[in-house]
Amino acid sequence: MTANSVSIGILGATGYTGVELLRLLHDHPQARVVGMTAERHAGQPIEAIFPHLAGRGLPTLTKVGDFDLGALDVVFGCLPHGTTQDVIRQMPRGPKVIDLSADFRLRDPALYERTYGQPHRAIARQADAVYGLTELARDAIRATDLVANPGCYPTTAQLPLSPLLEAGLIELDPIVIDAKSGVSGAGRAAKEASLHAEVSEGLHAYGVGTHRHTPEIEQGLSEAAGRPVAVTFTPHLVPMNRGILATIYVHLRPGAQPADLQAELERRYRDEPFVRVLRFQSLPATRHVRGSNLCLIAVHPGRLPGRAILLAVIDNLVKGASGQALQNMNLMLGLPETTGLDQAPLFP
């Protein structure tokens, strides 16, 4: 495609996923952002809120409805869950839609309602939606016009676990996913709990046994296993801006060895540009992926026989959100999947 030939709209451009999408699209030669919405900031230039985006030739912020979504090639939904579905339900078909909210991730509307506390209002579109964990669903993503972009925790959990469940190398239970996230995952809403003075120099778990990403993780793992999988998932808030580390405790199926897990993951991800299986017993760090679309995975033998520990790290705003969204856009448009996503990690 020619330069700037893909016209793009972003719904909710002033949250952290929106603004990260703008950073990445800046490096994408075909992308041209023609509309960006932000209800509270409509009428303002983006640099009034994010000075680091000055001089990028971005359009003025508008309200949803101020430009014709139907005329675009691609629409990214960066709105909070519960609001995207209304916009998408009313949108004309045509544009490729990639929704970063949770609205279209759960296939079962009843499960959506139980998990998010409200009935789904776009059930017709839900039926078409493809869960866009790119490496695990390329064919379906290519074929759809509505991708439900995965959550950050579910991405970190499924990339190491799904191939192992598919290959029958690990037991379906127990699977313990102990995940740690930087604070940008909580979004840009002004909440006391996200203040610097509350977050820095401290650590806590939250949503223990109840976090909304659990059904999403289980949906993916069950599909991989071909049978219902239930997991123990505990998220933690870490005093850093970006990054997720999942430490995953599994039991091996009889006969399987930790080295088999290593081999299977290497085989599965050998040709992937963004998923890297590190050498056996490596120690991936979130700082090794900061600002990049990479996922690093390591396998460790347990101290007890028949156990293994998986480590996976991503940047929650890139592979866990906007980067994967762009990766999906590339796939949906037939562009090389890495276009605009080749940034080297920023360290230190």
Add this chain to the structure above:
Amino acid sequence: MTANSVSIGILGATGYTGVELLRLLHDHPQARVVGMTAERHAGQPIEAIFPHLAGRGLPTLTKVGDFDLGALDVVFGCLPHGTTQDVIRQMPRGPKVIDLSADFRLRDPALYERTYGQPHRAIARQADAVYGLTELARDAIRATDLVANPGCYPTTAQLPLSPLLEAGLIELDPIVIDAKSGVSGAGRAAKEASLHAEVSEGLHAYGVGTHRHTPEIEQGLSEAAGRPVAVTFTPHLVPMNRGILATIYVHLRPGAQPADLQAELERRYRDEPFVRVLRFQSLPATRHVRGSNLCLIAVHPGRLPGRAILLAVIDNLVKGASGQALQNMNLMLGLPETTGLDQAPLFP
């Protein structure tokens, strides 16, 4: 006892545990620090290295051997493991000794050698040493003159787990201890891996399946259970200075409920000044204990039946090191256990 009547020596006063001990002893009316060693800094005043300790009337730093350890009431060992045992072996009996290194924690010298890669050189003293997790070993601590002060991770793990194993409420396997620590736990050695630019804005696991605190944890839990217990223990380095959070995944014994765990921990710690069992399903944060000798514990039901999740937080430099050491000193001297340890947490 009268003011300043307890004469104290600190071996290795310029590491983080030494300097934290000085902070706490400042609030202890009976304590009088009469000797402090620091081989590299001998001859200097402590404020040359730690300006925040100026004006406290502390003695000049010396080398080990420059003052008579035998004449002291109490000696705190804040040296790296492997060096304390030589000093203590050669010391005359008399002073109460509280060693914060790992040298006297493992009862089995063969296990010590396997774990720390060198033969134990003070096996005679090892036989007398009491493992000083205060709340679990008061009588023995009162009766000894050599306390092996527990490690920071083992303290965080044993306080919630030991009573439950003793009461037979949880299975001996699997026990998964996913622990997260601030960077002061790595000590004050000048290492690239501890630089601000390497640590901040990032997260990683380390010592997966191999950390030296694992045998120490298992020794304590096995004693509580009355049978050998083996655990999965994974430490992580978090970009903050102080604090440890342990997220512990357990399976319930048949018939036991999460509420039984809550009740047993409440019963066990009801009268403890420093261990607090929070309301069922609470979310303790390391920032709630920063600078204090507290341990906060919470019990959560698992999402799956028959499981539970325990959360425990301490300040690694206080209850995980110098605070517990002082608590043990109080106990050994017959002083009220909370003397010098009543600081309220510093937040924010």
Add this chain to the structure above:
Amino acid sequence: MTANSVSIGILGATGYTGVELLRLLHDHPQARVVGMTAERHAGQPIEAIFPHLAGRGLPTLTKVGDFDLGALDVVFGCLPHGTTQDVIRQMPRGPKVIDLSADFRLRDPALYERTYGQPHRAIARQADAVYGLTELARDAIRATDLVANPGCYPTTAQLPLSPLLEAGLIELDPIVIDAKSGVSGAGRAAKEASLHAEVSEGLHAYGVGTHRHTPEIEQGLSEAAGRPVAVTFTPHLVPMNRGILATIYVHLRPGAQPADLQAELERRYRDEPFVRVLRFQSLPATRHVRGSNLCLIAVHPGRLPGRAILLAVIDNLVKGASGQALQNMNLMLGLPETTGLDQAPLFP
């Protein structure tokens, strides 16, 4: 006085200055907190908002008006500026009042109105108010029942500058105060600009030439100089929770040398428990005063003749707010000034 004999009320107990006051009062043997207000949280125990204050025997939060302020010995005002004056205006005389807001700091009501954008509504009480920079106004503080507790920046600026202006050692112009503050100084209000993801890993100046603390600084310096003093004051927001560092650039009066500044400050603060003049050319750090009521001051010669640079550090929540408030309370009640304020700094 006997233990717990001073009855205390705190207006606005759930902001950072309120909660810091509670930490300090915990170490004060005479203090007994009998009332704490927090409009939004009335009816809740303080540990519902600040778990680290659990178990301290503190009263339930109420609304202003729910207890009799007139019956108390001491009232601390920790409300935002503009709201305290209404409460204090309507209060019966009797209790000692220490107001941590800006409401009573500026002697000239017209200047208050220009600076804070609203007319002063308690001008009668303003006339009695004493500006409570303890070391500079002890006699007046002892004699009043209303102390206007100084701002954090003005405290850091005046402690080094006022004695030098009084002694005629420095020129009245130019005086450049480049100040850097941790984020707790912005309070606990939920604002996007105070989010961890906005504040950490970055730095900026704000209020350049317009910050409201400027008239307060100038009022104090003018009084010290005996003539109007106008200063250049630039505050900056630093990604840390606590601490202020002021770097102050002055020109020497003809004949004066940097060593004269050092000598004058040493003379002036020789017997002060909380203000320490470090050796000539020292480098004080905010981490050396964290959690303590200390102010450290250092004098440096300029690179150019006739110039000097002053450095001063405090913990903005202690000497810059709640600690100085408690120091003032002690003075007003005739208690030893250091009561409850002898905490050693927390480092690391």
Add this chain to the structure above:
Amino acid sequence: MTANSVSIGILGATGYTGVELLRLLHDHPQARVVGMTAERHAGQPIEAIFPHLAGRGLPTLTKVGDFDLGALDVVFGCLPHGTTQDVIRQMPRGPKVIDLSADFRLRDPALYERTYGQPHRAIARQADAVYGLTELARDAIRATDLVANPGCYPTTAQLPLSPLLEAGLIELDPIVIDAKSGVSGAGRAAKEASLHAEVSEGLHAYGVGTHRHTPEIEQGLSEAAGRPVAVTFTPHLVPMNRGILATIYVHLRPGAQPADLQAELERRYRDEPFVRVLRFQSLPATRHVRGSNLCLIAVHPGRLPGRAILLAVIDNLVKGASGQALQNMNLMLGLPETTGLDQAPLFP
């Protein structure tokens, strides 16, 4: 030029400036890194030290002398000052050399010796060296084969000040430069003072009146003014990894207004791709330039007539080091100056 046609060697590739150069060169289509030295790590792949650089096709680390520097197109010197000059002195002429150390920045060898405490050992090459503050010295940079890449503080100070001195809008004295830097500026050496537990949650000034960047700043400003300029320069260490903010206090020449400064800077930098003069009285933040080669400048009127305050921010590792080095390389090779330097800032 064709892809990968510029052969590049990096001396000292494992310090923070070396590793940042590798990040930027990854985005440069013509660049091909063919040699990287690191004495301590010779024989290792770069990903053994920096896992985030895995998979980039970089050569194995070697010692200086293990490959033929003379055959390269470009050599970047990322060694500590005092060591580069020996390598460069012995190098055959031919390659373009860009030295990021301080070795060739000061034109006067006597001043070098006074400042760095050792005689200059490559005085012949010093004579050819061009001080590479790109925006101020393009013609000379294009014409030389040895660029002395400016220090991070001097870059931040000279970009706003030099045009104003040249235009005669500000007085030569006093000029106060109060600068604040992230900790990556201290390099990757393992020092206690750079440990996370020492740096985070704190702030201090250092090198007050004596920092080695002062003569470098004065050399540039004197050249701009056409007369000797002496400045007051105070650096501070801020608990963040990247970024420098300089707050600069100047007096206006008679008749000049703050708006004239704004106009002159706008005029001077109108067409610059990396230097942006923000609207009058803006508040640039280091987080707005993180990871980018940008310099943002703002002008504020002083509170006192005849004064102004300049704010300038850069990323110390990009425009303050490796980015400017790459910018200079582009210029020396006749490539578009922005090649490889178009990264959008990473926020949050």
